[in-house]
Amino acid sequence: xxxxxxxxxxxxxxxxxxxxxxxxxxxxxxxxxxxxxxMLSPEGDLGAQLKGVYDxxxxxxxxxxxxxxxxxxxxxxxxxxVPEHRELVLAAMGEFYEAARPASTLVGVxxxxxxxxLVEIDVTAAIDG
Numbered sequence: 001x002x003x004x005x006x007x008x009x010x011x012x013x014x015x016x017x018x019x020x021x022x023x024x025x026x027x028x029x030x031x032x033x034x035x036x037x038x039m040l041s042p043e044g045d046l047g048a049q050l051k052g053v054y055d056x057x058x059x060x061x062x063x064x065x066x067x068x069x070x071x072x073x074x075x076x077x078x079x080x081x082v083p084e085h086r087e088l089v090l091a092a093m094g095e096f097y098e099a100a101r102p103a104s105t106l107v108g109v110x111x112x113x114x115x116x117x118l119v120e121i122d123v124t125a126a127i128d129g
Contacts, residue, residue: 005031006032007029013025021101023101023103025103031126031129032128032129034065034070035124036122037122038121039056039057039121039122040053040117040120041053042114042116042117043116046119047088053121061123068097071123072124072126074093074102075122076106077120079108081106102123
């Protein structure tokens with residue numbers, strides 16, 4: 001089996017909590033970076049849109065030779081974010097990401113560029129070069 005050129009680590013950092021659904025930090029060495037622009041899926045409620053967005057991200061990642069397990073960073077933007085939305089986001093993340101948890105940010109915004117869109121997510125992945 002060929003050696004891989006990318007090394008991804010998710011260090012536990014003393015003084016920071018160890019979140020269940022994401023990593024506080026992800027480091028990479030070697031390999032190739034994949035940056036996917038924010039994806040939208042403006043049909044249905046927040047749960048349906050999260051599923052649609054993660055489906056599109058999976059397609060985009062595959063098109064670049066990557067998979068959800070290669071994602072090291074995600075940013076989630078939710079319109080009119082309230083604490084109850086966090087559970088929907090975490091459930092969708094749990095279905096999309098398997099064991100590897102990316103560093104993640106959840107941000108509330110007033111609106112997104114497409115009418116009816118409730119969530120936008122962009123990701124960065126690290127793959128063998």
